[in-house]
Amino acid sequence: xxxxxxxxxxxxxxxxxxxxxxxxxxxxxxxxxxxxxxxxxxxxxxxxxxxxxxxxxxxxxxxxxxxxxxxxxxxxxxxxxxxxxxxxxxxxxxxxxxxxxxxxxxxxxxxxxxxxxxxxxxxxxxxxxxxxxxxxxxxxxxxxxxxxxxxxxxxxxxxxxxxxxxxxxxxxxxxxxxxxxxxxxxxxxxxxxxxxxxxxxxxxxxxxxxxxxxxxxxxxxxxxxxxxxxxxxxxxxxxxxxxxxxxxxxxxxxxxxxxxxxxxxxxxxxxxxxxxxxxxxxxxxxxxxxxxxxxxxxxxxxxxxxxxxxxxxxxxxxxxxxxxxxxxxxxxxxxxxxxxxxxxxxxxxxxxxxxxxxxxxxxxxxxxxxxxxxxxxxxxxxxxxxxxxxxxxxxxxxxxxxxxxxxxxxxxxxxxxxxxxxxxxxxxxxxxxxxxxxxxxxxxxxxxxxxxxxxxxxxxxxxxxxxxxxxxxxxxxxxxxxxxxxxxxxxxxxxxxxxxxxxxxxxxxxxxxxxxxxxxxxxxxxxxxxxxxxxxxxxxxxxxxxxxxxxxxxxxxxxxxxxxxxxxxxxxxxxxxxxxxxxxxxxxxxxxxxxxxxxxxxxxxxxxxxxxxxxxxxxxxxxxxxxxxxxxxx
Amino acid sequence: xxxxxxxxxxxxxxxxxxxxxxxxxxxxxxxxxxxxxxxxxxxxxxxxxxxxxxxxxxxxxxxxxxxxxxxxxxxxxxxxxxxxxxxxxxxxxxxxxxxxxxxxxxxxxxxxxxxxxxxxxxxxxxxxxxxxxxxxxxxxxxxxxxxxxxxxxxxxxxxxxxxxxxxxxxxxxxxxxxxxxxxxxxxxxxxxxxxxxxxxxxxxxxxxxxxxxxxxxxxxxxxxxxxxxxxxxxxxxxxxxxxxxxxxxxxxxxxxxxxxxxxxxxxxxxxxxxxxx
Ligand code: HEM
Ligand SMILES: [Cu+2]
Ligand SMILES: [Cu+2]
Numbered sequence: 069x070x071x072x073x074x075x076x077x078x079x080x081x082x083x084x085x086x087x088x089x090x091x092x093x094x095x096x097x098x099x100x101x102x103x104x105x106x107x108x109x110x111x112x113x114x115x116x117x118x119x120x121x122x123x124x125x126x127x128x129x130x131x132x133x134x135x136x137x138x139x140x141x142x143x144x145x146x147x148x149x150x151x152x153x154x155x156x157x158x159x160x161x162x163x164x165x166x167x168x169x170x171x172x173x174x175x176x177x178x179x180x181x182x183x184x185x186x187x188x189x190x191x192x193x194x195x196x197x198x199x200x201x202x203x204x205x206x207x208x209x210x211x212x213x214x215x216x217x218x219x220x221x222x223x224x225x226x227x228x229x230x231x232x233x234x235x236x237x238x239x240x241x242x243x244x245x246x247x248x249x250x251x252x253x254x255x256x257x258x259x260x261x262x263x264x265x266x267x268x269x270x271x272x273x274x275x276x277x278x279x280x281x282x283x284x285x286x287x288x289x290x291x292x293x294x295x296x297x298x299x300x301x302x303x304x305x306x307x308x309x310x311x312x313x314x315x316x317x318x319x320x321x322x323x324x325x326x327x328x329x330x331x332x333x334x335x336x337x338x339x340x341x342x343x344x345x346x347x348x349x350x351x352x353x354x355x356x357x358x359x360x361x362x363x364x365x366x367x368x369x370x371x372x373x374x375x376x377x378x379x380x381x382x383x384x385x386x387x388x389x390x391x392x393x394x395x396x397x398x399x400x401x402x403x404x405x406x407x408x409x410x411x412x413x414x415x416x417x418x419x420x421x422x423x424x425x426x427x428x429x430x431x432x433x434x435x436x437x438x439x440x441x442x443x444x445x446x447x448x449x450x451x452x453x454x455x456x457x458x459x460x461x462x463x464x465x466x467x468x469x470x471x472x473x474x475x476x477x478x479x480x481x482x483x484x485x486x487x488x489x490x491x492x493x494x495x496x497x498x499x500x501x502x503x504x505x506x507x508x509x510x511x512x513x514x515x516x517x518x519x520x521x522x523x524x525x526x527x528x529x530x531x532x533x534x535x536x537x538x539x540x541x542x543x544x545x546x547x548x549x550x551x552x553x554x555x556x557x558x559x560x561x562x563x564x565x566x567x568x569x570x571x572x573x574x575x576x577x578x579x580x581x582x583x584x585x586x587x588x589x590x591x592x593x594x595x596x597x598x599x600x601x602x603x604x605x606x607x608x609x610x611x612x613x614x615x616x617x618x619x620x621x622x623x624x625x626x627x628x629x630x631x632x633x634x635x636x637x638x639x640x641x642x643x644x645x646x647x648x649x650x651x652x653x654x655x656x657x658x659x660x661x662x663x664x665x666x667x668x669x670x671x672x673x674x675x676x677x678x679x680x681x682x683x684x685x686x687x688x689x690x691x692x693x694x695x696x697x698x699x700x701x702x
Numbered sequence: 703x704x705x706x707x708x709x710x711x712x713x714x715x716x717x718x719x720x721x722x723x724x725x726x727x728x729x730x731x732x733x734x735x736x737x738x739x740x741x742x743x744x745x746x747x748x749x750x751x752x753x754x755x756x757x758x759x760x761x762x763x764x765x766x767x768x769x770x771x772x773x774x775x776x777x778x779x780x781x782x783x784x785x786x787x788x789x790x791x792x793x794x795x796x797x798x799x800x801x802x803x804x805x806x807x808x809x810x811x812x813x814x815x816x817x818x819x820x821x822x823x824x825x826x827x828x829x830x831x832x833x834x835x836x837x838x839x840x841x842x843x844x845x846x847x848x849x850x851x852x853x854x855x856x857x858x859x860x861x862x863x864x865x866x867x868x869x870x871x872x873x874x875x876x877x878x879x880x881x882x883x884x885x886x887x888x889x890x891x892x893x894x895x896x897x898x899x900x901x902x903x904x905x906x907x908x909x910x911x912x913x914x915x916x917x918x919x920x921x922x923x924x925x926x927x928x929x930x931x932x933x934x935x936x937x938x939x940x941x942x943x944x945x946x947x948x949x950x951x952x953x954x955x956x957x958x959x960x961x962x963x964x965x966x967x968x969x970x971x972x973x974x975x976x977x978x979x
Contacts, residue, residue, distance in 0.1 A: 075761055103885065144815050175823065208914075209912050237962065289911060382887050414770070418783070423787065425786075449864075449885045457812070459807055460807045469800075478791070480769070480772065481706070481772070483768055487773050499765060507754040510750070510754070510806070514810040516746055519743075519879065520732060522879065522907070523872060523907035530860035584729075584731070587733070589733055589876040591906075594915040
């Protein structure tokens with residue numbers, strides 16, 4: 069009976085039961101307290117807010133996310149691991165609570181890319197409105213909702229989880245591990261994401277419109293905002309829980325599940341980057357969750373954390389928020405650094421220059437990034453003594469970042485640079501574009517300059533140079549690089565280059581002029597602007613549309629190549645790290661026997677040197693009989 | 703291993719960096735200047751542009767050279783040279799950036815101290831912000847106040863105290879290079895010495911709701927006599943904030959109306975706006 073087995077039917081049932089439970093609970097409690105059954109003041113709506121929390125849990129329970137744990141907690145025999153949840157043979161398998169890290173990786177990558185397209189469409193609307201001075205397509209209220217959801221979707225549903233998805237697929241393979249340490253937690257991390265997405269985007273349907281206090285949700289503006297803001301408060305909890313759970317999983321996997329012989333100094337930089345990122349996620353994400361819970365309590369329960377009329381402290385919101393959200397910018401960059409190190413090394417056929425310093429620089433960034441949050445608050449009216457120490461620590465972060473850039477350049481020297489590879493071209497474009505974002509970052513760190521440029525289009529230019537030219541370029545480099553591994557097929561390099569050039573030129577044309585108009589006097593988050601900026605804004609909008617359209621080339625290339633591309637073979641780039649030593653796509657359990665690591669990950673140019681020896685290659689090794697290839701029970 | 707043409711690469715970096723600096727310094731990035739603080743701030747920006755130009759040139763030259771020189775030839779299946787690093791080089795490219803950023807940070811700090819120095823004969827002005835309107839108080843001139851229009855005398859330091867009634871707003875006059883949040887519940891402050899007469903715009907730069915875009919006010923800098931005359935003609939201040947709750951509601955409604963898309967939202971020209979040079 070479909071409703072008794074985990075899956076979509078039981079999930080739907082759970083959803084409705086959860087929603088009904090939350091709804092009923094609110095009405096019952098209000099009736100008992102002698103209140104009106106429905107409260108529909110702007111910040112209230114408990115009969116919507118509570119089901120918004122209970123319904124997703126109902127869905128997850130119905131869907132089967134907790135079956136194993138419930139049985140175990142109840143002392144019942146757990147269903148023996150029948151491996152029915154490993155591997156995917158049909159597209160329907162991607163819509164299950166699957167615990168295979170490779171399936172989960174693909175689920176992550178496809179879903180988050182869809183969010184990228186949605187966030188991009190929102191950006192297109194923003195740019196349509198701003199193409200000319202005056203009113204184009206939307207009013208101020210809708211516009212504020214647009215840039216708030218645009219940024220939120222891009223950050224919480226695209227960049228951060230996309231990196232988690234790429235790492236989910238490749239890091240266990242690189243470590244020589246059969247899976248992540250906690251496969252069920254891994255699947256749960258994934259399934260929290262569509263929930264967060266539905267909540268964020270569902271806010272467009274709320275009375276009063278989507279949340280519109282920016283992705284930063286500053287109090288007290290967010291405290292008095294209409295219902296949509298609660299969707300933000302709650303959505304962040306689901307997205308945040310997802311990334312914390314994933315990060316814990318990465319930490320344990322990387323620390324305990326490396327193949328024999330892989331000491332820390334033989335670990336690929338991709339894994340180092342994931343280790344560093346996870347340390348940031350675990351330490352910092354609770355702060356954004358806290359900030360949103362406090363706003364939530366202020367709004368729903370009439371608490372006064374940030375209500376200045378009742379003794380609340382307005383600026384403390386910003387301290388708590390940025391204590392997460394600055395580290396978050398490195399959460400959105402360090403995995404990309406890891407990808408670039410892999411891509412450049414493999415496609416220049418050379419060892420990463422200064423490998424140990426590269427790893428230490430990652431850790432340096434982790435440590436420093438906890439000490440710089442208040443550089444977003446130089447004009448906020450916080451304690452003035454805090455500004456200079458924060459400026460210095462912020463500018464010091466440029467040093468480990470510089471080390472990374474110089475070491476990538478060093479890696480290119482005396483290499484064999486494969487300029488025909490789209491992955492490599494994206495890596496090179498990243499280095500140049502990210503350098504500009506780094507420079508504008510140093511400018512915003514210098515207090516006297518930041519006083520002028522903060523909250524202007526200069527900031528919008530800066531964020532996009534680091535997030536688009538930084539994170540998104542590295543994501544493309546990674547997706548192209550591992551596409552043959554994931555799908556077993558090659559993508560079309562010619563279309564790849566079309567995508568690359570349109571994206572690079574589009575990024576520069578869109579975001580460079582934003583620096584100028586920002587410094588000259590155009591504030592950010594405005595629906596209209598002085599007519600003198602009309603010409604540049606038109607240039608920006610046209611470039612933005614081109615940049616948006618360019619992404620369709622990528623989508624086309626990926627879909628068509630996945631179906632019809634030429635077979636890739638296990639190691640098309642002749643990489644050395646372990647993921648390239650298994651078939652493409654890898655076997656369901658990754659390895660027939662755990663590989664043995666015998667050297668560094670980037671042993672290019674040294675004849676006979678290897679990173680890892682697979683069980684199959686060991687002389688006289690008894691190769692265990694392979695698992696049957698089709699293990700998915702239907 | 704072929705020797706690197708280090709000398710040529712460094713030379714190319716210097717030439718490209720110098721070229722970029724020269725081109726970039728032609729542009730008046732921060733727009734018009736109308737306060738004493740703008741001198742040190744704009745110089746700091748210029749220095750930063752020069753330093754950045756050389757950093758960017760360095761990355762471009764070395765990256766460009768590497769790609770040009772070690773681009774793989776078709777059919778070449780070989781590996782690069784087995785070089786894993788160079789400790790001396792790595793120490794240098796850690797230390798030199800440390801020196802650069804510490805230098806820039808120290809310089810910024812000095813500028814900050816300079817622009818925040820308080821004069822003895824400064825005059826006080828209160829700025830009251832609330833959703834979508836600005837009000838100004840002149841405590842040194844008998845508690846007078848003005849709505850939507852700020853007047854200050856030229857060549858005297860103004861000590862602004864900022865107050866907000868509802869949500870955070872931010873006070874920005876681009877020509878003064880000054881910006882400060884107005885935070886409900888606390889008073890923030892900033893000093894500035896306007897040194898050019900004229901009319902400027904005060905722009906709210908902290909998202910404050912539906913009327914944020916149009917939350918602007920006129921700033922008039924004039925001679926001290928004119929200023930005194932003007933203040934003398936003002937009403938006594940009634941309440942620190944322009945609007946009562948009812949009036950604020952009305953303002954909100956007006957903002958929504960403005961938003962309904964009549965051409966021209968009241969956003970006027972600011973800054974030099976001229977990037978053709
Ligand atoms: C086609 C690509 C994109 C375009 C044209 C675009 C455009 C814009 C524009 C015009 C704004 C300014 C809104 C305003 O202040 O009025 C903005 C804000 C923002 N965007 Fe994008 N964007 C793009 C991609 C991205 C990506 C990939 C990210 C990645 C995280 C991103 C993150 C942000 C953030 C964090 C903000 C700040 C929002 C705020 O002020 O609350 N954007 N975007
Ligand atoms: Cu930051
Ligand atoms: Cu505002």
